[in-house]
Amino acid sequence: MNISESKDFPVHTKSLKEVRDFAREIFDQSPIFNSQKDELVLAIAEAAQNIVKHAYKDVSDTKDIMQIKISFQDNELTIGFYDKGKPVNTENIKHRKLDDIKPGGLGTFFIQQIMDEVVFKEATGWHNHLVLTKNFTAR
């Protein structure tokens, strides 16, 4: 089964529920995602939240959109995030140490825990392009 779907969302916290609904609808298409559906939805929602929270930090009432593309081919799930916010400095992306208990800093940790690969790539017309991948080949 192959999947390739994308959707645009306004860059706003109110879009996060729509992002989750979009992801859930896609993961409902195949039983292969059943056991990890909740975690995958969490990873996608955390990445979308990072766009709103960090790429658009101090920007209120933007009309910009973020685009999320979910593909599944050859047992590999690829999720692309595109935005036109502040370019991400990948050196600044790190989650807090887990034993340093304080609010915040867990979103990136969750994404890294859930996905196999988390990388930023170039994408023409966009400022940031985050790609999350996970392989579903039986291990």
Add this chain to the structure above:
Amino acid sequence: MAYDVKEEGNIATVYLNGEIDMDVTETAKEVILPLVEAKKEVHLNLKDVQYMDSSGISVLIESHQKAMEVGTVVKLKEISKSVLKVIMMAKLEQVLNLD
């Protein structure tokens, strides 16, 4: 997210309902933190919370730490399976008060 608060003596039980993400964390904090600051023993009932992300976990941590600061306690009650999964992923099951 919807919520309901019931108080009995010094125990305030906050029933949270729905999905807790960055869009609703301010509301959640506005409900929980004043109860903690009033030194109530706060019980957060999470049986009807179907989804919680890192923002929601931050509210739990902030509430827990504020409670320790003022000398009271926040207990998590009837934690739904999906919320428990996220708490465990964050390795907070030994830190927060899970009932």
